[in-house]
Amino acid sequence: MKNMKSTSDLLPGRRRFMRNILFGAFSASLASARHLSGDEKQSYRLKKGQMFYRRLGRTNLLISEISLGGSPLPTMPIIYQAIERGVNYIDSSHAYSNGNSERKIGKVLKEFGRDNVYVATKFHLRGNWSEESIISSVNGSLRRLDTDYMDVCLIHGVADEKHLTDERVVGAFEKLKKQGKYRFRGLSCHTNHHKVVKEAVDCGYYDMIQLAFNVFDIQEGEDAEEVYDDYLGQSGIRRLLTLAKSKDVGINAMKILKVAGKRQNLEKHRTGGTTIYQAMLKWVLENKNIASAVIEMLTWEQLEEDLGVIGKSLSEMERKNLFRYVAENSEDYCHMCGECQANCPSRIKTTSILRYLTYYESYEKIGMAKKAYSRLKQAQTAVACQDCGECERVCPYGVSIRKRIREAHTVLSC
Numbered sequence: 001m002k003n004m005k006s007t008s009d010l011l012p013g014r015r016r017f018m019r020n021i022l023f024g025a026f027s028a029s030l031a032s033a034r035h036l037s038g039d040e041k042q043s044y045r046l047k048k049g050q051m052f053y054r055r056l057g058r059t060n061l062l063i064s065e066i067s068l069g070g071s072p073l074p075t076m077p078i079i080y081q082a083i084e085r086g087v088n089y090i091d092s093s094h095a096y097s098n099g100n101s102e103r104k105i106g107k108v109l110k111e112f113g114r115d116n117v118y119v120a121t122k123f124h125l126r127g128n129w130s131e132e133s134i135i136s137s138v139n140g141s142l143r144r145l146d147t148d149y150m151d152v153c154l155i156h157g158v159a160d161e162k163h164l165t166d167e168r169v170v171g172a173f174e175k176l177k178k179q180g181k182y183r184f185r186g187l188s189c190h191t192n193h194h195k196v197v198k199e200a201v202d203c204g205y206y207d208m209i210q211l212a213f214n215v216f217d218i219q220e221g222e223d224a225e226e227v228y229d230d231y232l233g234q235s236g237i238r239r240l241l242t243l244a245k246s247k248d249v250g251i252n253a254m255k256i257l258k259v260a261g262k263r264q265n266l267e268k269h270r271t272g273g274t275t276i277y278q279a280m281l282k283w284v285l286e287n288k289n290i291a292s293a294v295i296e297m298l299t300w301e302q303l304e305e306d307l308g309v310i311g312k313s314l315s316e317m318e319r320k321n322l323f324r325y326v327a328e329n330s331e332d333y334c335h336m337c338g339e340c341q342a343n344c345p346s347r348i349k350t351t352s353i354l355r356y357l358t359y360y361e362s363y364e365k366i367g368m369a370k371k372a373y374s375r376l377k378q379a380q381t382a383v384a385c386q387d388c389g390e391c392e393r394v395c396p397y398g399v400s401i402r403k404r405i406r407e408a409h410t411v412l413s414c
């Protein structure tokens with residue numbers, strides 16, 4: 001592609017020279033982005049170099065509109081190129097790539113300087129978790145990152161809003177804060193948004209939220225803003241974003257490029273030169289309540305595709321085609337609300353299966369999807385389905401669950 005550097009441009013030998021060039025441009029860009037006037041801080045985005053930056057709520061961090069998702073991270077040359085093009089925020093977790101995502105970020109911090117890249121990473125509340133297990137997880141992340149502190153420390157995938165103010169969580173956060181191990185607190189949320197996000201904002205303890213936010217989650221309509229008539233019912237994801245904004249809690253969007261069905265089938269949904277992924281990304285970025293879109297850019301092509309939308313708005317034709325695509329494919333798109341799994345009389349792990357199918361189809365993480373599926377017992381898969389249809393009766397979004405879990409079994413069990 002026209003502006004794309006070949007991998008050899010960043011290989012050892014030329015690496016130090018290139019690093020100096022990249023760092024010079026990047027550092028100048030970021031340094032000036034950090035010293036904004038009061039007026040500039042009020043505007044929702046600021047252009048520096050090729051990138052736009054937005055304020056991540058009360059953290060006051062100015063982060064690139066597109067951030068690098070770390071599950072997994074791409075090769076180092078692609079990471080360097082992303083940073084050269086203005087990306088200054090990398091999102092990770094102790095769990096991504098068995099810790100290798102954080103180890104890679106550690107190398108990036110050494111290469112570009114600790115103050116020039118913002119790092120967010122996460123800990124889980126799994127199994128027999130405790131205040132000590134949280135502290136231990138964060139310390140493990142810092143060791144792999146090879147740094148003294150993380151910019152944002154997040155709870156990974158909060159599904160139960162009560163965890164947000166649990167004394168073990170708060171106790172761990174307070175101790176870690178006193179030790180200077182993180183600057184800002186946050187959480188990521190894939191499901192149960194209406195309760196988790198509301199509680200995270202209302203309790204006043206969290207500075208930012210990373211939220212699954214995808215064009216399939218919203219029903220576009222004339223009064224969508226007024227009546228919150230979206231797929232999250234009364235809660236309304238847009239209402240949640242407005243609520244977060246009103247309390248100055250920063251919001252990053254994730255799962256933006258989750259699609260319905262196979263990635264390869266999407267070519268026909270192009271609008272001129274704009275792919276369906278670019279249209280989805282433009283649609284998210286036009287929301288002023290979102291600070292940054294966290295996305296994985298695993299190949300040079302994905303990097304070009306994603307960064308190619310910076311500064312470009314969604315045209316009316318692209319919007320029309322995007323919503324036609326959403327309407328035609330919504331029965332294959334799972335919103336991860338968990339209703340079907342909670343109501344299946346055969347205790348089939350429908351929501352989990354559909355998530356693994358997304359890994360396989362949307363993100364092409366085939367090995368990861370098959371491995372996750374192989375951990376299920378046969379009695380939890382489509383094999384045990386009694387065809388009662390209860391899951392589809394309770395699904396608020398009309399997903400063809402029986403068809404999809406059978407498709408999942410076909411591709412994931414081989």
Ligand code: SF4
Nearest residue numbers: 344385386388389391
């Ligand atoms: S149709 Fe199958 S998956 Fe759905 S509720 Fe019945 S047994 Fe469970």
Ligand code: SF4
Nearest residue numbers: 334335337338340395
């Ligand atoms: S299939 Fe429907 S009910 Fe089941 S998790 Fe997805 S959206 Fe919810």
